[in-house]
Amino acid sequence: MKKNLPGMDAGEMAAPKFKTFHGERTISDAHWTAEEVVEATKGTWLAAPPAGWSASGLCIHASTMRHGHLAVLRPPGDAGRGIPLHTLVGLKPPPAAVIAAQIPDQGLPDLPVLQVRDTDEAILGMGRHARDQMTSTVLAVTGSAGKTTTVAMLAHVLSIWEDTPSSSHSANLPHGVAWNLASMPRQTRFVVLELAIGRMGQSSRLARPHLSLVTNILPAHLGENSTLKDIALTKSAIFSGMAPGGVAVLNRDMLEWETVHSAAVARNQKVVHYGTTRESAFQLLEYDTADQRALASIAGKKIEYRMAAAGKHMALNGLAVLAAVSALGLPIEPAVKQLECFSPLPGRGEEFEIVLAGRRVAVIDDAYNANPGSMAAALENLASRITQGRKIAVLGEMAELGPGAPKYHSDLALLVKRLDIDRFYCIGKLYEDFFHALPSHRQGYLTTSLDDLRMKLTSGVSCGDTLLFKGSHSTEMHKLVASLKQDANRTRDETGETPVRCRQI
Template structure:
């Protein structure tokens, strides 16, 4: 599809989602970015009072650009400004100091008319806020900024970076149109900013991530078998160093991927790489006892323990997937080399030898080497059943356990202990494996960088955990592991890794998009794409796909998809089609088999087929049904909830039915059924449980009038900081609040809940707001609450569920202000006033 056709095709999507700003800013500002994939995107933008006028103006500029550079087809992206915040450069520099490098996720403009403005992707892809790897935070790079600004606006454009100069921080959202004409709504500001959001990772989608990234690695293998080691994509600069350990470990990941894809190009690259490292990089040595050992040599005449380990992993895997035994003699020599580096008395490994004479260069370098060595020996044991290798690993684990290696939470140790417990299912090894992950779940959930080895850690631990659950004698080991939180962290991290994938809508802003699209990157290292970076993402997703397949997860496309009423479509590096793009399930579904039982104290009458069953929330009224939700079945003596007839007419397949009736009333045998004595109480319990799991800030809103409007406004202004959970359908009494809490993503940074005066003490105990907003006290409730003082008193009960130090936001001019203020003070809350009075913290001008 030509750019001209894409312009026509994308207009409706942009018009549907574009928002208007208030003065002093232009009502509408649109950015148009185009790339033929071989060069950095060209960007133009336009501003004005109406969408039609701005669109037409922008298209004129865009067509001039297409004609000037003779651009025919490729990628088109259109972004609009959602919010503009004025600061001076002094204030912005302070904000940058508090922001990790390359994690500033906003655009910038230099005037209120937004005449000179840049998208976030332009800033980061041109290293305009990056001054080098030795500076941890974002920082203005005036040279890079000026260079790119001159290419956008000409050399005569002047940009003032002085401390008092005004600058405007932009939050934007966009639409990406690929060469086939498919358009994808992109996330606004936040950690997923600027990329398409997959509704949910199923096996087809994970397969495509594996395919594109493994083919990227295949493309980095030269004819002689050596890799192009990596790239700094901002300016398409080759990384000049080399690391033979990472050469081999990347080959291992490619073999794992080839087992999934069977791609011929990938297999040919694997063969070239193996030939290179076995014939060129590995050297043999004769020991004094006449044994012949082999070692992978690296730069600086070093031999690394981890180098031999990854050779074992790669060659054992290659033997398994190809049925060859050609490398058995070499595997023996490599394993003997590892054993030669082990202290026979203690089990401790030396980490680095001098390649010239095998003398010890470093006894310890990095914890990774220990886990790699033990894992490599275990994998060889699995292939040969040679007891020497198992004995060496058990000796090593004596040392690992005694020295509490589990405190390092190393993914290689997770791999190793999982493999060891397959053959030696002993309590001490399982305990080590659980300790290696149990204290790390918050880190997995909260780490801002993608940190791909975290998914590897979780996947290896999950394999061990799934076996452990079937061993009754080992159950006490699980007492210190929150298994529900474990699976939530696992899924969250898998989805979070999508933020490190080079989608075309991101790659297009870098110097050579075609080189990097479909790969993975490390954002805080200047978007570095190095073979080992891609390797760890790839291995994690290979394991995640096997996990999805093994568990036959409910979201799999084998049955009716919960995302759309069509089967999910395959996506690739420059194409994704997911059916109805307006229907999405947010990343990281809330409910698991265990958490639902904990919350409801119910009993499965028809249990899910998989322990990894998931659901996103509740449906208690048929018109509100969303993909991924469970439904509450109407008791025979009630008029609430969903009838059997309504159940059969739902637009999406329910994840489960919660009922106080018998299972026989539900004809579809594929629907899991949870029985509880009282479905109303179960809803309240689920809301209460969900609140304990929420990671973000909760804002409770009450008032005699305007609650729903206030909730909507707050939700709108908070969206630039990520997903916002909010009350739907004005459900502001206890059961409605619980229903909403049970259906809001637990990872949302902000949640805004409407709370009615009725049963406010129960509402507050459910919501436990971090921030409470009381907008007004009016005569709207006198029929039930008799007087304004009584209304104020009952509204103030919103504070009862709050912790000391929470925040109360009060309308300074509302009726009965003094009463509400004293109630907030009595709870030791921080109080912020808004209104017209001069002494208000936030004053209406």
């Protein structure tokens, strides 16, 4: 008989549902008592909360404030984690209590206050305590690309069985992982966390996942002397927080497969692999770009699934989710149906229509981040589209590629030579060789100014064009997309028209 992971029942799922921490909580979701907060943080109540007090989570950034959350006060003169005093006193809703290392002279009127030696350590302590109390099956996702989308897709699919909380705001470094853990229900059946390469071992020991999923290893976060194997070894530290007998879901196609696979086996994890090669236990056989249907072989059986999110890379993400679902002992069929209604996230493949200078165009917003692998996937996705007008790629530089950065950019010329993309608008000096290697009819514009790029793009598009936006976060391509949306919404307010419309796929 298959052994169930923690949080898995052999029979029907009768456990009560919890709302995810992204939304409003009910009073029954509250799980921090005054005594627990002291135990987790080693702090002291200077202004004790009233009898029966409880809190439902933690807030370390004002934009994430929810009713019932404790707020961490940022120390004066510190640019680190926590909320500045002038922002904290105006929070709506007000926090359930304040955690602070230094108490301001004017005090914090009408709020319970817990003093701690170090707020950073207090955040980590609350994360550890929350994880200790969890009865959930914890899933963790990492990879050089696609991890945030895969986290969202996993939570979306697992919500068939019970509403599933997942990492918020891509908070994937140790303090972000701790914040997420401290703000999640403790008895929900599943929890899905995103873990980044930075201090991976610490994050994994906080999360202590039962199942870890590695989407890929790609050139990203490369330093002067680091290699892909270094990246793979660092990401493989995700297994360091796992007890023997857990599950590692790995992309069989990924670079440095042997490195990651060996690390999982060394930690006595059961390996489940997916990909396009015949060695893959979950093999993607075909992907039809026209109707976004994928055909996969799973345990010798052919299964067809349709992705609302476009692109072969999304179909692979979907296959990774199906592999994880199967590893959890859950049926594949309802998960396949649930994939059909997963919508891409903003900055990670979201599609919408917008009016630029009176011309309606389609936008593929993949502007949150980029590396050579995700850039290639995005360009291939654009090229595969059947569009009304031209296909235009608007590209920002790919950051953190080490000494090979110029070549990674110039090598894109070889890729796009075979792709059906009409024009390229690029920002950054690293694109100079790439841009000048293009035939003149495919050269849109090359600049180092975001404002200049916006002006040329706005004047250069035609009705029916499809625009892909892609670039590393540091290039601020995401801000360009946001400003275009904002201008379109302003036009709507002034004219009554609706120039921004989500695209139905």
